[in-house]
Amino acid sequence: MRISDILKVKVPTPSKKEPSPTSPIEPAKHSISEEKKTEEVSPAVSGERQDIYQELTIFMENFWLRLEKGKSLEKEALQNISRKFVNAFIGNSALIAELNKPTPPDDYLPYHSVNVCLLSVALGAKLGYSRERLFDLAQTSLLHDIGMIKIPKNVFLKSSPLSKEDMEKIEEHPLHGRSILENIKGITHDILHGVHQSHERENGQGYPDGYKNGDIHDFAKIIGLSDTYEALTHDRVYRKAMCPYKAIREIIRKDGQFFHLSFLKVLIETITFYPIGCYVQLNTGEIGIVKKIYSEFPMRPVVQIIWDNDKKKLEAGKEVDLSKQLLTSIKKIFKKETVDKFSESQNKGGKGAF
Known part of the structure; x- marks a missing residue:
């Protein structure tokens, strides 16, 4: 399928749009006949976006260190930083340019979580999610790989091809994630489903349960797409990063059947291949x-x-x-x-x- 065909897809309004306690985010308009919408960034705004991105990055570095030491998840702190990040994004959608920052391939999980959160919130905003819905989406995306704490680093940080046994271990991490979260008071069903299903795919070829289209939570669809794009555009121990344009081409060529076309369209419109600042x-x-x-x-x-x-x-x-x-x-x-x-x-x- 060509990119031009995807851009013609009609994006539905959110199936679940909750009232916002403050000013709501209006659903994005996707008609290519409308007046061109532009985004640009000033030096002052650039500094502000780097501050909140850096703050969230430091939070997630400490978050993963706590998990590695066997300490409990600080749910309230996670909720607070998620809320602060979403509010910052609503006021400055140019934050998306922070996706271009390189991340260490041998210790990528904290930075990957932040970038997946950033892109997921951007996609959710494009889809018309309310502010409260974006808060939940941000938390879910930050937690989507929490189950990886149960997977030995010498498995998922291998520079050589993974064995069948390695893949089986890695494909258990969504189950580990749900197990960690389901006994924590205040973790919503949306967050649990989003974490559990973030590696499920439209055609049923995802994991851990092989769910298809209608059975997959929208949070999981958004996070799964964001996760794939983020991984392709950042270095890993086994390969170098792709540029945004090539990454989206690869997703469409190889993984287009895995993701709903309306979500692919929103990704293309959000990333635009050549982000601000590149x-x-x-x-x-x-x-x-x-x-x-x-x-x-x-x-x-x-x-x-x-x-x-x-x-x-x-x-x-x-x-x-x-x-x-x-x-x-x-x-x-x-x-x-x-x-x-x-x-x-x-x-x-x-x-x-x-």
Whole structure:
């Protein structure tokens, strides 16, 4: 299936939309005929989003350390940080750009949980979830891999291919997760189902129970898709990360049958292949940074040019709106580390190279 076909899919309104105690999130409109919606980020907003992302990351690092030491789950603290994160996201959806940050492949679970939470909340907001519903979704996504605490690290951090026995152990972690959570007072049925079913798939080929479409909780569908995308776009001990564009292509090519088309559409509109803040090279040879994104034109953002086609840095970079300049397109994505090294080399008088 082509991306253009997925973008034509009609996204249903939420089947369960609870009243919000404050201002509600309005359901996203997905008609490609409407006026283009854009997002951009200022330096001040960038600092704010990094603060809350960093705070949640530190919380999850300590969360996993506590679990490894056999300590109990701090439910109230988890609820508080989830609420704070959702409120921050509602006020600043550009937080999604934090998904681009690299994570350590040999100790990825805390960072993976944070990124899956970030993307799941973004998808839930696009689907029209109320603020309270997003709070529950955030908690569920942070907890979705809690059962991995029962799996030996030498199994899921293997750099070599997993054996059948290894896979069987890993596929038990949703059951371990539900077992850990079901006796904790205040953990809702939505959270339990979301954790238990987060690796189930539309065609029944997921685990642990082989549930199909209508039997899978929507939280689990969102988290399962977010989990897959996050894993593909970050380094693991057995492979390097893919760029967003290639990751979504891979999900559609290989895993499209595993996920509902309406959720795939929302993912494409949320990620837009080229997130705000990523560095790209155009087919003109110019190199710049993505500044604005259009939800209905995910492959054609606005790019601020930093270096011209001779790799000469521009004092006041021009902006190129790819939704209007149809003969110009993105040729390549660069990691931030690559751009930083090139910029440092130029600052020292060298030519540098990408």
